[in-house]
Amino acid sequence: MCILSTKKTSIKLPNTLTKILKLLQEKGAKPILVGGCVRDHFLNLEIKDYDIEVFHIEDFETLTKYLEQFGKVKLVGKSYGVLKLSVDKQEYDFALPRVEKKIAKGHKGFEVISNSYLSFKEAAIRRDFTINALGYDFINEEILDPFGGLEDLENKTLRHIDDNSFIEDPLRVYRAVQFASRFDFTLDEKSFDLCKKMVSNNDLEELANERIFEELKKLFLKSTKPSVGFELLKELGILKYYPELKALIGCEQEPEYHPEGDVWIHTLMCLDEMAKIKTNDEYKDLVLFFAILCHDFGKPLCTKVIDGKITSHKHESLGIEPTVSFLEKLTNDKKLIADILPLVKYHLSPFQLYLHNSSDKAVKRLALKVDIEMLCLVCLADCLGRTIEDKCKCHEAISWLKNKASQLEVTNSGPKAIVMGKDLITLGFTPGVLFKEILDYAFDLQLDEDLPKDLIIEKIKEKYIKG
Structure with a gap:
């Protein structure tokens, strides 16, 4: 993996997005690409999702007016204020910079304050990991890296940004697992300790099942070595929530057939093999x-x-x-x-x-x-x-x-059965207990003796029609 060392760089963007960013600049705004699209550029991965934070703009109404010149705009994630623009079979997410404060349990329990005049660093501190807090200033072709994300990408390290903001959403523990697995990164020691503390404090118990499922889904579908994530689940103590997985650890197997070790080791090896042969x-x-x-x-x-x-x-x-x-x-x-x-x-x-x-x-x-x-x-x-x-x-x-x-x-x-109920009715049978018995008999003849339909009908007549 080669990470550019300079903060001056150019990210190739779709033509429509380029036009949008130039218009926003002309209107006095400062659009910054953020999050996964910047990270994936440096990981040499295909960029599928584009997220843009728009600084120096008055409000959502003004931003919406500009975006509607290019396609259909809808407000999603109402509490967070994200505008989704659909154009040329591509969707782009636009948002104003914001700060978040935890006020209640659950992923909706945040007070969100949008402020387009925050600095990029002030807006990025709410993010989970340094590699997800990178920004790309398209106009100046400059990478914004307030927390050392480029160095962590180079070192294949997953490091959280801020203790206080990180613990506000326990899902970030599962996100640590899936990112480490997807990119084969090592979780930073302090980040590991913080995640483990959150598990020990039972912070994960407030998470909705569907949010956990989505993280495991990303782990499976985007990892080349899913075993990395599951080993991390074990090390962090998360298996206490999944006794079915925990029971595999130490369950011995016959060495003749499983020289690799216990069922846990075998299962992790199987996951990695599945990643090689999946259907896409x-x-x-x-x-x-x-x-x-x-x-x-x-x-x-x-x-x-x-x-x-x-x-x-x-x-x-x-x-x-x-x-x-x-x-x-x-x-x-x-x-x-x-x-x-x-x-x-x-x-x-x-x-x-x-x-x-x-x-x-x-x-x-x-x-x-x-x-x-x-x-x-x-x-x-x-x-x-x-x-x-x-x-x-x-x-x-x-x-x-x-x-x-x-x-x-x-x-x-x-x-598929070649003798159907309508065939039995034609023979004079009426639906009932015997009806099902005859259909089962016919299907057995089809499967076991590979008989054609006309011979099966003859066999039915011989067995069930007297005289």
Whole structure:
């Protein structure tokens, strides 16, 4: 990572944003790009979000009038006063400089005072970390760095700015975790101690689940090494809120299959492997990361030594209950949870089918329970997330199942029944208990014997129609 040492630099901006900034300057305002867009420029990352603080302007009404010349403007985050401008399929966030004061619990418990005549340093002290307190003066092509953020970027250090403002929002502890993970940075010693103190003081208990979920989501989707963040969760003592994760620490595994160590170590290795093979579809990847995080939650419930071997029989099915318990602490999204659970329950199936060279019908029945393409990714991360020597078998097993599923056309969903209720009505049956029995019988013939529809109908007649 190369960090520019000079404070004179040029950040390439979208043409429309350049025009807006020049207009604001002509009107006597001083627009400064702030936060993640400046940080990401120096990290050589793609800039996706642009935040601009506008100094030396009278009020929001005046700013809105100028911005409306370029596109649709709406006020969001009412308490913080952020104007979102939509133009050319891009959104830009504009705000006046402000100071914040904590007056009540929760992320809405702040008194916000906008003041466009603050100095940049006065306005930036409310931010969490030095690397997020950088500014870019577009007009003068100058980087504003009041707290040493450039040096911290160079040293790969995550350092908070101010003790008093930092502790006002406990979410910043989770933000420390996700930033350290995303950028593979080390949390500064004083920042680490402050975060740990906040955890010890139970400050995190006021946080809404959905805010925590969003930080974990960023950790998963934007990190190349999610293990860094989860190890930091452990070191800071945050796992006291997640006993399902804490139970993995010290849960031993059979060295023949898991020479890397306990379930915690294995799980962190799996997370890093998932980061390498993710799909880049945001929803799918979120499902995959949570599935691999939870895939061995059942092991602490059943691990025992039998004949000198460490075993965890049925851990995949036993993991469902703690997985639900864990996920419900973070989200109310029932579809997300429902999509994760079968990946946990059947994460061993690809290897089991491969080792037994299972039949087509076994693959079809598996496809009725779980998305095989997604399951293969979970299984692959599980296999690669260990220090075994022969990892070629990981890819062999997955390729075998993927090829089978593709041939059978059940990669993402199970086979559809070819004999339907209307077919039974045509044969003279009426809906009822027997109706379902016959449909199940027909579907079994379809799956297990691969019979076409006309032969299945004949079998139904032979079995259920007398005379």
